[in-house]
Amino acid sequence: MTLEQTLKQSTAAIFKEEFGADVPLDSVTLNITKKEHEGDYTIVVFSLTKISKQSPEQTAELLGNKLKEKSGIVAKYNVIKGFLNLSLTDAYWLNRLKEISENKAYGTFAANHKKVVLEYCGPNTNKPLHIGHVRNMLLGFSMSEILKAAGYDVTKVNIYNDRGINISKSMVAYLRYGNNSTPQSTGIKGDHFVGDWYVKFNEVSKEELKNIPNAPADHDEAQKLTPIFKEAQEMLLKWEAHDAETVALWKKMNGWVYEGFKQTFNLLGADFQKDYFESETYLLGKDIVEEGLQKNVFKKRPDGAVIVDLTPDGLDEKVLLRSDGTSVYITQDLATAQLRHEDFNMEKMIYVVANEQDYHFKVLKLALQKLGKKWADGIYHLSYALVESPTGRFKSREGKTADADDLISEVLRIAEEKTKELGKIEGFTEVEANTLYKTIGLGALKYFVLRVNPYKKIIFNPEESIDFHGHTGPFIQYTHARIKAILRKGAITDLAGFKNLPSLGDVERELIIHLSEYENTVYAAAEKYDPSEIANYVYSLAKLYNKFYHEFPILNAATEDEKKFRVALSNETGVTLKKAMKLLGIEVPEKM
Template sequence: MCPNNQVSVILDLRSMIHNLEQEMTLQQTLENRIKDAVKQIYGATLETVELQATRKDFEGDITAVVFPMLRVIKGNPVQIGEAIGSYLVENVSEVEKFNVVQGFLNIVLSDSYFLDFFNSIEDFSSYGKVPQGKEALMVEYSSPNTNKPLHLGHVRNVLLGYSVSEIEKAAGKNVYKTQIINDRGIHICKSMLAWKKFGNGETPESNLLKGDKLVGNYYVKFDQEYKKEIESLKAEGKTEEEAKAQAPLILEAQDMLRKWEAGDEEVVALWNKMNGWVYKGFEETYKSIGVDFDFYYYESDTYLLGKDIIEEGIKNDVFFMKDDGSVWCDLTEDGLDEKLVLRSDGTAVYMTQDLGTAVQRVKDHPDVGGMIYTVGNEQDYHFKVLFLILKKLGYKWADNLFHLSYGMVDLPSGKMKSREGTVVDADDLIAQMTATAKAISEELGKIDAFSEDEKSELYKMIGLGALKYYILKVDPKKRILFNPEESVDFQGNTGPFIQYTYARIQSILRKAASTASLQRAVQVFDDQTLSVAEINMHPKEKELIKIIQQYPETIQLAAENYSPALIANYTYDLVKEFNSFYQNVPILATQDETEKMFRVKLSNAVAEVIKSAFALLGIEVPERM
């Protein structure tokens, strides 16, 4: 994993060296020429050359570090840098000039290098994306319980999982999006029992309420009534522990679970009905937030999986059985502990199920060569154990398993609790984000000319963009304090700021298209390339192209690190640079038609990369704003 403070340096260097259409990359050319220079000037052999991106406060694009050379060259590092720099200017066409700061040789690449790159891209809408290969990657995310609606924690989960899936696809992977729905267990029976006792036949249709919300209300109702029974038993002299175990409601819920496992027709029918309500509600939320899945797995189907694997593992000494008949895996030599994989009564635990589900997924999709599990960081140990056991069982694909661990999401109001009904519902959050976007947009007066339908669509696009960007710009491992008002800010590192910049570029393109002479000229320009003799490239144009160059490597680095934050913050850097370009360089106001055409095309390239990058985050961009 790349530390965040190294990411921009890696991107700058990778992108700078990767676009020349030659047998050798620019990096290889520079390394070889620097070695030649040392050989010719000093008669010494240099084994390696250390290159890095030039610091922003110095002129240059790539920096050669002189200090390591002092191991084979004796002399003043500044003088050595000057000599090597002069050699490069004479022998490498892409090197225009150089400067030396202490022991750092800052190399300035020619405008023609950047213009050649820009001319080489035929379609910026697909730029940076790699054709998908044959081997598939499965990404699991969401995986909710069917006793409550999706909440803010699920939102971070689905946004991360969906975005990582899109990034991996852009990086060349064949991706299957999946989830496992936790549709069985005592928590499900609690909602079922509460509805049966207190629901009076209420349905989503009769109450005009989404099914997942209705079922969630009865999960809360169970907890409320259960607590009353506990307090009553405690008043009779029972201890807290005794009261919790002997409360009639919990005993009934446990009995209902046993009946479900035995296939009781009445209980199974109720389970099917209430889960059906929840599934429909989930789908509405997924559609609203803009995520999807290719395959679904259900715990009711998978909870018995894994028992055969356990039996095989006992034969191969991966597992051992204790005197009480329970089965364990001894991981003490791996720095962990002993892990239960099968209870003494032969029933499965979560680990049994997860082992079986992983193997089943590969059976269902033989091309799967790895899996990503998007699950909160409270399960870090569980997945460490799961992956280790799968490796011990001899599954080759187990080397390519990754736990996309993420931190909790908090609100200024504090921690959320499902049982007490204090969770921030995902649907309510989306509605709140839309309302916040509406209030701020109306206050700024940016959309007075829009129709009501256009306004409604734009409010949701801005609100969702603000929510998604605010969450995804943060490294997954970090905990988030989510502030809705702060996220819908049209200035700074926010989704709306980037969306507004995209809309601004579309306005520039519309104005360019409305000018007949410029429109014809741009059409001709699209079919030809320009040389530095025709364009006096502004430093701001060069900086924009340098950042555009970084996009393919940003995608690859984000895929390697499973980090949408790299895409989000890259996009912000690109937008900041474009706004600086916009403020300092006349785009349509310049009198030079060739210059104007180039700047329009450059602006369009920036817009295409913004749109492409935001699509990887699951964020839409507006044509007008």
């Protein structure tokens, strides 16, 4: 039983005994005591005065007194208005620290045998990954780590938008101007290589547009009139007709893209157990639409289009099948969802997709629920906001700053520069030094992105480099390295062997309390689908430790028991920092 439960249940039991009333555990508010007051945990008794029929002060006084008497872990208490501040005994906290240290799996929950499929990344194959994909991948990966820690059985999948007019554009431009060049022959990373041909396509169509009189103002509409666009359309038709040459070119170019993506995935640590390709699913979904018609939850309009009426749910009518009988975007998503259900029979299906598609996923879930698919209740759209520059949305034509690979290499370069400036790599081999730059640079980037709540947009100013001081990844990494230095010098094996301690210092106590909150944090992050919970937790832990480090001598402690205790506390902080950072996909160095 957790401390929280213990205190709440004791409170309920006392109220039952004193007033004969049942107090639901949820109605007891229990918080960590604010710094400016004495105590570890605070019970807010205002809501309980209805039962006690006494003043807040009297109620708190009574409850405090009884808790001290009966719980065995409350050392003292004080009452300020309706706030009952409880100080637990040092013995409780020391025991708690031992308990945590001895539990190797602290912070991971027992397997619940619930299957989760988590889709993330979802790139188009006609252009390289950009900063939005970076946020997506970091969120997706971290979320899967958090859910695993919470006991779920997670399978990560990716979906490639590998077909359609966009890749056809790259193909046409390459055919026209490529001269059989390759990523190898040009030394350009595969996804960038193909992306460059996409850019070339747009340049050419712009040129061609100059020769077209009375072109519409709308750029997309105008482009459709250009010869090169028409070639792309023909290309797409040929692809759909399985023309051998076209398919071969498509495969070749997508192959280059996948090679390129793979490098970026490796750098960021993204991985997938299964890949889905839109080219294999874009025709699917007609069965499921037919099923809906038979169940009378979808309707066929006079013009032949099939729709689902979501007006009772506050949404609109949505077309699920075109009047010519072909699929739309949502059609294949319905089918893909069904397919995944058959593949995995999962409890939850999480889609990590930008918030532009909030509406789409509402429709998807509702449509499946209307079909009577129970498993659709487990669909969750992990929606995240865009990454923007201070002047607004990153446009692809702003190129450089929004490109994922450029962003990564920039942050690695800064990490190297700063590390060298600080003279941190004395005694490192070149390999070790390079590993360190990577650890720190990626740590800075990942933390920068993950510390922000997913539904809030991130403002990223490419003019100012990502920070390495303060509330950042490197700060936490540094704290870990610092702890490791202590442990190397401390050389204490019997970590839990301290006894006969004088009373705990405030910061020592706060540190143990904070460590004790780790499992709650993991649980909350999983419940809320929010890695920023972990990010903020781990920062405050590191901050607290640094305060402790400055205030208390560790290896030079006055007594051997104090030294052992402080080393043990340091060790456990280091272990927890590492575990928490791992949930964010961030490595933590031994030295830096």
